[in-house]
Amino acid sequence: MNFLIEAVNENLSQRDDLMQLIGNNSIKKMKDNHENHAGFMYNSFKVKSEKLFINTIIWVYRTYKNHGFSYQYFPVELKARKSAVNNNLSSEN
Template identity: 35%
Template sequence: MTREELLQQARKIESVSEETSAEMKNNSELLLSLINKNLSERNDIEKYIGTGSIQMMKINHKNHIEFMSSVMSEYDPNVFSETVLWAVRTYMARGFKKEYWQIQLNEWLRLFKENLSEKAFREISPFYTFILNNLDNIVETNEDDS
């Protein structure tokens, strides 16, 4: 898949409502705390992020929630798709495995479902589904660019 094809798919995602944006921002500290706790407690996490990379993982989670909160409310498909490509490429270069992204993104979805309103979950989930459904393509596009 090319960057342009990825962008075309990203254009199908709609921005979230002001209510969902506010709800996500108001709960971002809780969500961040939960994802850091849940992933740090996994016995196998270093298999996916490398030995001694817990702090880097937590930095990624903080940057992730801040970026996603911002991009969802003022959605620009190009910024979204290019940033996803960059983040996956950057962290994989630091030893993070593709499986980490699968684990992390599914955990965010679970946390959103458990801690946000049904409406917020419905509006937020397409962003995560997009990344999960295109993860192989994202990794492949990054490899082609190298």
């Protein structure tokens, strides 16, 4: 999980529009959020709870937005997560 978080952090940190995406937040806050979000997702997959998964996504979306992240942040971050998974995990995983 840690190397996936790092891949997402690196991907987003290299963007020219990063500050527009994360608002007045620090890059450290973005990275901390990625780590926390990954932990929530891991737990929802581990317990195989669709409700927990859905509620976590909704909570993350609202929380990030309330802390000044742009709505455009979410598709960019999701694309980075998908890329990290596709580039670092085998199809079996």
